[in-house]
Amino acid sequence: MIHPTPRLRFAPSPTGPLHLGGARTAMYNWAAARAMGGTFLLRIEDTDQARSTDASLQIILAGLRWLGIDWDEGPEKGGDFGPYFQMQRLELYAAAAQRLLAEGKAYPCYCTTEEIEAGREAMKAEKTGFYGYNGRCRNLTAAERAAFEQQGRKANIRFRMPEARVMNVHDLILGDVEVNTKELDDWVMIRPDGVPLYNFACVIDDIGMKITHVVRGNEHFQNGHKQRLLFEALGAECPLYAHIPLILNKDGKKLSKRDADTNMLDYRDKGFPPEAVFNYIALLGWGFSGDRDLFTRQEMVEAFKIENIGKSGSKFDEEKLRWMCGEYMRRWTPAQCVQQxxxxxxxxxxxxxxxxxxxxxxxxxxxxxxxxxxxxxxxxxxxxxxxxxxxxxxxxxxxxxxxxxxxxxxxxxxxxxxxxxxxxxxxxxxxxxxxxxxxxxxxxxxxxxxxxxxxxxxxxxxxxxxxxxxxxxxxxxxxxxxxxxxxxxxxxxxxxxxxxxxxxxxxxxxxxxxx
RNA sequence: GUCCCGGUCGUCUAGUCCGGCCUAGGACCCCAGAUUUUCAUUCUGGUAACACGGGUUCGAAUCCCGUCCGGGAUACCA
Incomplete structure (x- = not known):
């Protein structure tokens, strides 16, 4: 272990409110950090400039605070590994990209959106089963690049993926999984305007912030493979990953930001005791013990192990949440109740x-x-x-x-x-x-x-x-x-x-x- | 399409790694009863699950294979 102190992060993008899934991800990272005596930090992934807003950020922070999830580094706190907003870290990404470019581990791609799309369609037509970026700019000669530049085309920087390499990835929750890099295409690290994309910024920051464990939603599982390769290309050790199953809505579909009633602050405004909401969310994918459903934040921290998070998705059951609220309500002193x-x-x-x-x-x-x-x-x-x-x-x-x-x-x-x-x-x-x-x-x-x-x-x-x-x-x-x-x-x-x-x-x- | 993951009561889960203690435990919901001045609380009891089919084994929820179903990924979003 190169980093003696566990460091975990929650990295929301301020493009919407804090929803149930995000709250749970934050909570598990927080609990794991606290359980291991480590550090929990917040990193704001605001590279989607079109959708990121300060209002969303404030709502997310308020939601976390309401649940009692506190952070050691990040917005309003600072810390030694900042800045904690990705848009303030652009030069870091540029430097890393330059290095990869120089080492041939990344390359400029001059394709237009239309060309990329056409390439994808062509691959689909071939029915090989795989389609993504076709690698047209992967092996451009210096002359070809110059020609594109001459035309005034701006380049994305793409990561050069190893071809057909089988790698064994270990996940704290999923266990060992075999993946073949031929299923992954050369992905874009940085746009022409210098703003990085998720997979790239995430890794640069995880390295810079010395992240040791990453607990995140299962939708990032494949991204994890791309990211592992980037860590490798950069000569850095990658953190331990734990991909947690999604929270499903009543229809069994992924809970999305667009689903109504998933803003944490809605629960606050409707009068839910935050302790109960915390307790309930914790139970969505994790069990305190076989015979107990009610526990405090402190008790959760004492019992929490990333490895004990479940593998299957869970549906949000508002009735049980309500019951739990009642359980908590009866525990408060009357004075606390009046105040709340x-x-x-x-x-x-x-x-x-x-x-x-x-x-x-x-x-x-x-x-x-x-x-x-x-x-x-x-x-x-x-x-x-x-x-x-x-x-x-x-x-x-x-x-x-x-x-x-x-x-x-x-x-x-x-x-x-x-x-x-x-x-x-x-x-x-x-x-x-x-x-x-x-x-x-x-x-x-x-x-x-x-x-x-x-x-x-x-x-x-x-x-x-x-x-x-x-x-x-x-x-x-x-x-x-x-x-x-x-x-x-x-x-x-x-x-x-x-x-x-x-x-x-x-x-x-x-x-x-x-x- | 392809790749990956998952599948225990209606729901959240314990058990699965290291087969036998599982005639599968707890909780929510539901039903019945008790207490009672109503409602609520509380207490007692009940209904209800190892997706399916094959193996392996003296023995499988637990190990293996297949099928089915569900979900995720496949972006110049995160």
């Missing part, structure tokens, strides 16, 4: 409430953590806590009308609650109650010391009331929940009463009872 969900919560929570009613909001959110998967789903479920009046949905209206005695129950219950020692209602200060009682209430939890009635105490009063009424609790609870929340879903009834507080609970019960 805040951009969405602000749709329904009055701005000042975050400062004045922090403890209360945490209790509200805590009651819904097991009922949502995304941060964006809280706001549509907690609106009933704020409005002056309750908006009844269809199920609630039905529950309200179910029993003719309902209004009487509600009135009576309102009286019970009025006489109880409930916490005050928002927007009054109720922090003492919310700090003392952590919701949602759990069966076997020890009774908290609280100056107000706890959900458990509210339950005692409530059950006593239904007994007094001589009705089943199960019948009583539905209209009450409807009156209080306007729906037939939600947290336990006593948590609901506690959260609502005295004034609001009483008012709503009386309003629903028609006074």
């Amino acid at each position: 969900a805040r951009p969405w919560l602000e749709q329904v929570v009055p701005a000042g409430a975050f400062a004045t009613h922090g403890a209360w909001l945490q209790n509200v959110i805590a009651c819904f953590q097991e009922r949502v998967a995304l941060y964006s789903e809280f706001d549509s479920k907690i609106g009933w806590l704020f409005g002056e009046t309750v908006v009844m949905d269809e199920a609630a209206q039905k529950n309200l009308a179910k029993d003719p005695a309902g209004p009487a129950w509600l009135r009576g219950y309102a009286d019970v609650l009025e006489g109880a020692n409930l916490p005050p209602s928002y927007p009054r200060d109720r922090s003492a109650a919310d700090r003392a009682v952590g919701l949602p209430s759990k069966k076997d939890a020890p009774a908290p010391a609280c100056a107000f009635d706890t959900p458990a105490q509210i339950e005692v009063r409530t059950r006593a009331f239904t007994e007094q009424l001589g009705i089943k609790f199960g019948n009583f609870v539905h209209p009450v929940r409807a009156a209080l929340t306007g729906t037939d879903k939600g947290p336990g009834l006593f948590d609901v009463v506690f959260l609502l507080g005295k004034e609001t609970a009483v008012a709503r019960l009386r309003a629903a009872a028609g006074r």
